[in-house]
Amino acid sequence: xxxxxxxxxxxxxxxxxxxxxxxxxxxxxxxxxxxxxxxxxxxxxxxxxxxxxxxxxxxxxxxxxxxxxxxxxxxxxxxxxxxxxxxxxxxxxxxxxxxxxxxxxxxxxxxxxxxxxxxxxxxxxxxxxxxxxxxxxxxxxxxxxxxxxxxxxxxxxxxxxxxxxxxxxxxxxxxxxxxxxxxxxxxxxxxxxxxxxxxxxxxxxxxxxxxxxxxxxxx
Numbered sequence: 173x174x175x176x177x178x179x180x181x182x183x184x185x186x187x188x189x190x191x192x193x194x195x196x197x198x199x200x201x202x203x204x205x206x207x208x209x210x211x212x213x214x215x216x217x218x219x220x221x222x223x224x225x226x227x228x229x230x231x232x233x234x235x236x237x238x239x240x241x242x243x244x245x246x247x248x249x250x251x252x253x254x255x256x257x258x259x260x261x262x263x264x265x266x267x268x269x270x271x272x273x274x275x276x277x278x279x280x281x282x283x284x285x286x287x288x289x290x291x292x293x294x295x296x297x298x299x300x301x302x303x304x305x306x307x308x309x310x311x312x313x314x315x316x317x318x319x320x321x322x323x324x325x326x327x328x329x330x331x332x333x334x335x336x337x338x339x340x341x342x343x344x345x346x347x348x349x350x351x352x353x354x355x356x357x358x359x360x361x362x363x364x365x366x367x368x369x370x371x372x373x374x375x376x377x378x379x380x381x382x383x384x385x386x387x388x389x390x391x
Contacts, residue, residue: 173196174199175198175200175230176192177201177235178200179204179237179239180203180205180237180238181205181213186215188236188265188283189216190216191267191286197265200218201233202221203215203218203219203221204221225251225255227252228256228257234263235261236283237262240301242301242318243317243335245301245317246334259280262280264283265284266278266282266283266284267286270284271290275292276296277294277295279298279299279300281299282296282298282300282302283300283301284306286305287304287305288306289307289308290308291308292311293310293311294312296314297315297318299317300316300319300320301318301320302320302324303324303340307324308326309327309330311329312331315332315333316335318332321337321339324338325344327345327347328346330348332349333351333353333368336354338350338355339356339359340358341359342357343361344362345362345364348364349366354372355371356373356377357371357373360374360377362376364376
């Protein structure tokens with residue numbers, strides 16, 4: 173069984189830990205986190221072994237970045253790349269309930285939790301996170317570091333940009349797109365293209381100021 177190091181003592185890390193333990197995919201050696209107060213702490217039985225920069229020491233273990241924000245995952249991967257870690261060092265964690273039909277592709281570093289659905293010719297980039305019960309329909313194309321909260325549904329032929337975030341139970345109409353670093357609020361219904369960096373909420377979804385969105389507690 174391959175060894176695995178989880179980056180960040182987060183809720184997502186706990187979910188991944190539970191998933192890989194039950195499936196036997198990996199042997200989790202421990203976690204790395206920059207919070208000094210976490211040093212030596214055990215998270216669901218897995219020890220926090222040090223800081224993120226210590227990842228370079230564990231040359232025989234795969235790495236998985238368990239941070240909910242796509243921007244933050246991207247930043248950590250850039251940091252680890254500067255330390256000499258290549259893409260080959262990253263694990264891919266897929267719950268056994270997830271079927272990946274022929275013609276679908278999932279990039280390294282990605283995390284797909286329980287009951288995620290890929291139908292046909294779906295492409296997910298590297299370091300994508302999909303929480304439980306996300307649906308990717310035929311010909312969806314998702315860029316690196318995108319994040320999907322539980323229950324998100326994409327119609328066919330949807331394009332999702334780099335490090336975009338889609339909130340719980342959001343839906344995206346077929347043949348539309350969500351731009352890079354854009355945010356879609358929980359329960360939103362996206363019927364037209366969301367430009368890069370914008371924040372859209374509501375039914376039908378429309379743009380709002382991103383700062384107002386964060387203050388409102390929906391991020």
